[in-house]
Amino acid sequence: MFKPAALTLLLCASTGLFAGPAGAAQYYDLLVGTYTGAGSQGIYRYRFDSANGRIQARPLQVVPGENPSWLTLGPDQTRLYAVNENGPGGRDVVGKVSAFAIDPASHQLSPLNQVESRGDEPTHSSLAAGGRHLFVANYAVHPDPGGNLAVLGIDEQGQLTGVVQQERHGASRVNPERQASSHVHSVVSGVDGRHVYVQDLGADKVFVYRYDAANREHPLSPAQPPAVDLPPGSGPRHLLFSRDGRYAYLTLEMAGQIAMFEVRDGQLQRKQLVDMAAGQDAAHKAAAAVHLSPDGRFLYASNRGKASELLVYAVDPASGQLKELQRRPVEGVEPREFSLDPSGRFLLVANQKSNQVVVMRRDPASGKLGETLQKLAIDAPSDLKFLR
Numbered sequence: 001m002f003k004p005a006a007l008t009l010l011l012c013a014s015t016g017l018f019a020g021p022a023g024a025a026q027y028y029d030l031l032v033g034t035y036t037g038a039g040s041q042g043i044y045r046y047r048f049d050s051a052n053g054r055i056q057a058r059p060l061q062v063v064p065g066e067n068p069s070w071l072t073l074g075p076d077q078t079r080l081y082a083v084n085e086n087g088p089g090g091r092d093v094v095g096k097v098s099a100f101a102i103d104p105a106s107h108q109l110s111p112l113n114q115v116e117s118r119g120d121e122p123t124h125s126s127l128a129a130g131g132r133h134l135f136v137a138n139y140a141v142h143p144d145p146g147g148n149l150a151v152l153g154i155d156e157q158g159q160l161t162g163v164v165q166q167e168r169h170g171a172s173r174v175n176p177e178r179q180a181s182s183h184v185h186s187v188v189s190g191v192d193g194r195h196v197y198v199q200d201l202g203a204d205k206v207f208v209y210r211y212d213a214a215n216r217e218h219p220l221s222p223a224q225p226p227a228v229d230l231p232p233g234s235g236p237r238h239l240l241f242s243r244d245g246r247y248a249y250l251t252l253e254m255a256g257q258i259a260m261f262e263v264r265d266g267q268l269q270r271k272q273l274v275d276m277a278a279g280q281d282a283a284h285k286a287a288a289a290v291h292l293s294p295d296g297r298f299l300y301a302s303n304r305g306k307a308s309e310l311l312v313y314a315v316d317p318a319s320g321q322l323k324e325l326q327r328r329p330v331e332g333v334e335p336r337e338f339s340l341d342p343s344g345r346f347l348l349v350a351n352q353k354s355n356q357v358v359v360m361r362r363d364p365a366s367g368k369l370g371e372t373l374q375k376l377a378i379d380a381p382s383d384l385k386f387l388r
Contacts, residue, residue: 025388026051028342029060029107032350032357033071033082033383037090039355040379043068043082045107048386050343053359053373063100063109066092069382072125072134077387078102079158080109081127081134087120088142095122097136097152099160107387115160119148124186124238129193130213134160137184137198146171146181149198149207151220164217172204174233175254179204185237185253191245195266196220199236201253205229206236206268228268231255240290247320249290251301256285258301258313260321272321276303276311289337294344298325298367302335302349310335310349312367328369332356339384346373350381357381 030048034040042065047056067090068082084096095117100109119138126135133151140147148168153161169182183202189211190197198207208223230236235254241247241263248261248268260272277284286305292298292315299313299322309329313322332351339348340362347369349358357378361370 025342029387030055030348031071031080031383031385031387032378032381033068033385034378035067035069035085035352035380035382036065037067038379042066043071043109044378045109046376048341048348050341050345053341053346053361055348055357055359055374055376057376060107061109063111065098066090066096068098070122070124071383071385072127073385073387074127074131074158078104079112081125081160083117083122083125083136084114085121085123085139087140095119095138097122097125097134097160099154099158101158102387112157113159115152115162117150117152118163118166119150120145121147122150126186126188128196128211128213128219129189132213132216133164133219135187135189135196137187139183139185139201140181141183143171143181147184147200147202148182149184149187149220153216165220167198167207167209167220169198169200169203169205169207171202172232174204175235178202178235178254179233186239188239188241190263190266191241191243192266195223197239197248197268199239199250201235201237203227204232204234204236206239206250208266208268210266223266225267228261228270230259231257231273237287238290240292242292242315242320243296247315249292249299249322251287251290253287254282254285256280256287256303256305256307258287258290258299258322262320271319274313274322274324276301277307280307288335291338291340293340293364293367295364300338300340300347302330302338304334304336308333308335308351310338310347310369312369314367325366326368328360331358331372331375336381337383339386342386342388348384350378350384352380352382355379355381357384 332354
């Protein structure tokens with residue numbers, strides 16, 4: 001006769017809840033944000049099998065919505081915030097942000113509320129330390145009125161309470177077509193939670209703010225100095241911090257580069273500038289997403305445009321500087337975002353303009369990317385987030 005503990009282990013094994021090392025989950029839910037101008041309907045929730053690196057073809061849930069292009073998970077994964085990247089010329093011309101509750105057991109998404117972002121084409125969001133505010137990057141394709149940073153309040157239930165603060169920046173105008181106005185591309189908090197960094201492609205700057213969570217109506221104030229200058233015409237896009245907060249990495253979209261910084265007292269001091277497409281023309285320079293491996297030993301970055309590839313770098317543990325290890329074609333077009341699965345053995349790429357999510361094998365020891373395991377057809381995927 002089985003003891004209760006043995007029976008529990010048997011049931012878990014038969015249902016696939018354990019795989020590999022004891023207690024390691026085999027299945028994870030994957031959220032896919034998309035652009036909905038053509039065939040996509042909104043946010044998709046899929047089942048991912050970390051034993052074989054495959055996404056189950058049929059989604060578990062489809063959450064309707066206009067252009068939920070970027071997804072932000074709460075720290076306990078019971079709340080999800082999605083920017084609705086709407087603007088002039090779209091079916092919905094008003095930029096918005098949507099909040100959802102996530103059932104802890106089933107991962108079913110339920111709408112909480114939706115508010116306006118008070119800007120066009122909101123393209124990125126992140127939660128403030130403590131979860132009282134959501135920072136939203138209103139990119140705004142058109143120069144009039146241009147982009148801005150919006151700070152939204154969050155109530156005790158996780159609902160959005162609307163914009164409480166907005167900040168606008170001047171443009172560099174180095175590129176008269178793409179930098180005629182501010183284009184805020186991303187907003188992230190530092191590891192200390194007291195500094196907020198705003199990447200403005202139109203300004204060629206990272207703007208730095210101090211964050212005061214207790215000030216619910218005006219939580220941001222300029223740091224001193226208030227900005228980090230970047231090479232003219234480089235177009236900063238996404239910023240990422242190492243887990244210990246000592247280093248930061250920034251993709252420069254228009255220059256096709258990665259800037260590496262040391263972080264001291266909240267300020268960024270540039271130490272390295274890495275070319276992702278050295279010697280290539282502008283069509284090959286479209287740096288986008290950047291992520292570190294969970295152990296911090298490797299950095300991955302996507303380059304879109306004609307290149308459409310992933311670059312793998314080793315991170316020097318003493319200096320944080322990068323050394324190129326591999327260039328890997330994404331076997332698609334426009335790798336807007338990508339994500340490492342929770343097991344660390346697979347990397348998933350959202351190829352926006354070839355309408356697919358590609359799953360690649362990854363070697364955790366060397367950091368290098370291997371064979372392609374799957375190409376799942378999804379219309380205009382733009383972001384990938386795993387639920388654990």
